[in-house]
Amino acid sequence: MRAVAGVALVLMAAAALTLGVGVRPASLTEIWQALTAFDPADPVHVAVGSIRLPRLVAGIIAGAALGMAGTVMQALTRNPLADPGLLGVNSGAAFAIVFGALIFGRSDAGLMAALAFPGAALAAMAVFALGGGLRGDAGPVRLTLSGTAINALLLSLVSAVVLVRGETLEILRFWVVGSLSQAGARPLAAMGLAVVLGTALAMAIAPRLEALSLGATLARGLGTRVGRVQFGALVAVTLMTGAAVAVAGPIVFVGLIVPPIARRIGGHVLRVELLLSALLGATLLLLADTAGRLVLAPAEIRVGIMTALIGAPVFVLIARRLRPGASA
Amino acid sequence: MKGGRLVLGVVLLSAVLLSLMVGQVMLTPADLWAGLWGGTGPGALTMRVLRGPSTLTALGLGAVLGISGAIFQILLRNPLAAPDVMGFTSSAGLAVLLGVTAGVTVPMPLLSAAGGLAAAVIVAVLSMRRDGSLATLTLILVGIGVAFFASAAGSFLMTRLPPEQAAEAQRWLTGSLAARNWGHAAQVLGFGALLSLALALQVRNLALLELGDELAAGLGLRVDRARRRLAATGVLFAAAGVAVAGPVPFVALMAAPLGARLTGARGPAARILAAAAAGAAITVLADLAARSLVPGLQLPVGVMTGIFGAPYLLWLLAREMEAGDL
Numbered sequence: 001m002r003a004v005a006g007v008a009l010v011l012m013a014a015a016a017l018t019l020g021v022g023v024r025p026a027s028l029t030e031i032w033q034a035l036t037a038f039d040p041a042d043p044v045h046v047a048v049g050s051i052r053l054p055r056l057v058a059g060i061i062a063g064a065a066l067g068m069a070g071t072v073m074q075a076l077t078r079n080p081l082a083d084p085g086l087l088g089v090n091s092g093a094a095f096a097i098v099f100g101a102l103i104f105g106r107s108d109a110g111l112m113a114a115l116a117f118p119g120a121a122l123a124a125m126a127v128f129a130l131g132g133g134l135r136g137d138a139g140p141v142r143l144t145l146s147g148t149a150i151n152a153l154l155l156s157l158v159s160a161v162v163l164v165r166g167e168t169l170e171i172l173r174f175w176v177v178g179s180l181s182q183a184g185a186r187p188l189a190a191m192g193l194a195v196v197l198g199t200a201l202a203m204a205i206a207p208r209l210e211a212l213s214l215g216a217t218l219a220r221g222l223g224t225r226v227g228r229v230q231f232g233a234l235v236a237v238t239l240m241t242g243a244a245v246a247v248a249g250p251i252v253f254v255g256l257i258v259p260p261i262a263r264r265i266g267g268h269v270l271r272v273e274l275l276l277s278a279l280l281g282a283t284l285l286l287l288a289d290t291a292g293r294l295v296l297a298p299a300e301i302r303v304g305i306m307t308a309l310i311g312a313p314v315f316v317l318i319a320r321r322l323r324p325g326a327s328a
Numbered sequence: 329m330k331g332g333r334l335v336l337g338v339v340l341l342s343a344v345l346l347s348l349m350v351g352q353v354m355l356t357p358a359d360l361w362a363g364l365w366g367g368t369g370p371g372a373l374t375m376r377v378l379r380g381p382s383t384l385t386a387l388g389l390g391a392v393l394g395i396s397g398a399i400f401q402i403l404l405r406n407p408l409a410a411p412d413v414m415g416f417t418s419s420a421g422l423a424v425l426l427g428v429t430a431g432v433t434v435p436m437p438l439l440s441a442a443g444g445l446a447a448a449v450i451v452a453v454l455s456m457r458r459d460g461s462l463a464t465l466t467l468i469l470v471g472i473g474v475a476f477f478a479s480a481a482g483s484f485l486m487t488r489l490p491p492e493q494a495a496e497a498q499r500w501l502t503g504s505l506a507a508r509n510w511g512h513a514a515q516v517l518g519f520g521a522l523l524s525l526a527l528a529l530q531v532r533n534l535a536l537l538e539l540g541d542e543l544a545a546g547l548g549l550r551v552d553r554a555r556r557r558l559a560a561t562g563v564l565f566a567a568a569g570v571a572v573a574g575p576v577p578f579v580a581l582m583a584a585p586l587g588a589r590l591t592g593a594r595g596p597a598a599r600i601l602a603a604a605a606a607g608a609a610i611t612v613l614a615d616l617a618a619r620s621l622v623p624g625l626q627l628p629v630g631v632m633t634g635i636f637g638a639p640y641l642l643w644l645l646a647r648e649m650e651a652g653d654l
Contacts, residue, residue, distance in 0.1 A: 081469070130642055130645070130646070131645075140469060141408075141465050141468060141469055142645055142648075144472055145408065145413070145468075145641065146642065146645055148413070148472060148475075149638040149639075149641040149642045149645070150638065150642075152577060152578070152634045152638040153634065153635060153638035153639065155634065156630075156631045156632075156634030156635045156638070157635065159502060159627075159628065159631045159634075160622075160627055160631050160635075163625065163627055163631075164622055164625060164627075252476075299488075301484065301487075302487065304483075305480055305483055305484045305487070308476065308477075308480030308483070309477070309480050309481070309484070311476075312473055312476040312477035312480060313477070315472075315473040316454055316470050316473035316474065316477075319466065319470050319472075319473055320454060320455065320470060322466065322469070
């Protein structure tokens with residue numbers, strides 16, 4: 001539990017940075033005042049309370065959801081390269097958004113989020129199934145390449161639509177790369193609830209998932225209903241991934257980077273790992289977002305690009321350690 | 329399979345002919361024939377300015393990408409080992425994009441070659457085990473990681489560009505054959521011819537390497553050096569294609585297996601030739617589809633090869649999975 005408390009402290013520091021850093025910097029006292037005694041006339045209070053607070057909430061929801069979804073996926077597939085972002089979330093959300101705008105002819109934030117949710121989730125599930133995840137033997141190469149193929153297919157279709165109907169391009173710009181900057185307009189409460197549900201489900205099936213990681217045959221022998229556990233895990237991943245995309249747009253690699261760190265500091269108990277992944281995921285996303293605001297200030301690098309630039313080298317590092325020839 | 333070769337040849341020729349005939353103005357072969365020799369009719373404009381150069385560029389592009397894919401697939405003995413899967417083409421495209429946005433005056437083929445070679449060296453170094461050996465699947469995975477990085481860097485650059493440059497930049501991220509002229513056709517065919525000479529000198533080494541490293545070494549081949557040179561040649565083939573049209577995806581992946589299946593070719597030289605023809609046919613047909621599916625609009629050719637190529641990759645994965653190779 002010391003590990004959990006330590007990570008929670010780091011998360012609080014990251015949250016303070018998210019609220020404090022910006023064009024109008026705020027000190028800790030000012031942040032406290034803005035949160036407890038909000039004064040609409042004070043520009044610093046407005047920046048903290050109305051702009052950076054939704055951003056913070058969106059970052060925590062999306063980061064925690066992606067961290068936990070990655071942990072569940074890696075436990076389910078026994079594959080350290082499993083990450084919801086790599087499994088077609090980007091392209092699934094973009095695909096649903098663009099075709100939705102084409103069909104419904106409008107593009108308000110609520111509708112877009114409602115479309116991004118199933119789009120992202122369905123694409124991730126398709127990759128997971130095609131990559132052999134349902135058989136419990138999703139090797140790293142196979143899963144990654146299935147993701148590459150689905151991504152390429154959906155993004156090609158998206159480019160085709162965008163080129164035919166130019167007005168969809170503007171909507172798409174946000175949804176190709178994730179960002180926390182428009183968090184205020186997104187359905188944070190509903191998506192927060194989806195993450196809570198997903199977390200509860202993941203925590204409930206965690207012991208049986210652990211049994212499953214011993215191998216399907218052995219787990220069956222121990223009385224685990226394999227199909228049910230797999231289905232539960234998929235529902236949890238879907239809820240959390242969809243919610244993350246709906247509040248922040250597609251963000252890759254958080255679910256890849258976080259679980260190994262959680263395992264290293266918290267050991268191999270899945271429930272502890274989930275808790276640590278949630279805290280670490282939120283921390284990572286908030287820090288990446290703050291860094292993205294600082295590096296080229298006053299311009300802003302979207303957090304989706306920041307996590308991709310950090311995550312791609314981590315992906316390579318993990319891929320290097322694998323012996324896919326022998327174990328995949 | 330003599331018949332297979334004939335089929336491939338007929339497909340390629342009809343693809344070229346169709347590509348020249350179909351467009352906003354439909355032409356007959358007679359129009360084209362007349363236009364080729366002069367005059368001012370619709371055939372002349374099409375042959376000399378519009379569809380002629382872009383079809384020839386597509387032909388050259390498909391051929392060099394197909395050859396590049398064949399080299400890597402033979403060298404690494406894995407149908408997934410293509411320069412587009414391993415991130416060489418997207419890195420080459422990124423290098424061109426960087427050069428274009430930074431306003432440097434280095435010619436595009438050099439930028440593209442530098443980007444592709446850099447990616448190949450990075451992938452090879454990062455995949456190397458402590459004992460200096462390389463595993464094909466690790467190479468492919470690390471290559472995918474490098475491709476991720478290149479695409480993230482590309483997205484980042486895109487958001488920094490003014491809108492009028494963003495359209496041009498998109499070419500270097502997805503691959504497009506719009507508005508290609510005789511210069512582009514000459515460039516890709518010229519580099520392709522030079523590289524083919526270099527490859528012809530190494531085909532024997534490729535055949536030896538295919539027998540296995542130990543046997544090749546026993547037959548007097550300096551295995552590592554031969555492999556490095558062949559890989560560099562393969563990257564340069566891909567880079568020559570990227571320099572005229574951007575990183576058109578999946579052509580390099582699909583061409584060699586398709587060519588080998590149609591012609592039944594066995595030896596490396598025959599498979600490389602078949603891959604060149606198949607790659608050319610795929611690219612010309614994809615370009616034709618990209619131009620004519622939506623009237624009045626030219627989609628990038630990379631969009632079409634993506635839509636065709638992704639299902640192929642999935643099929644390939646499913647097959648490898650059945651065979652237990654993955």
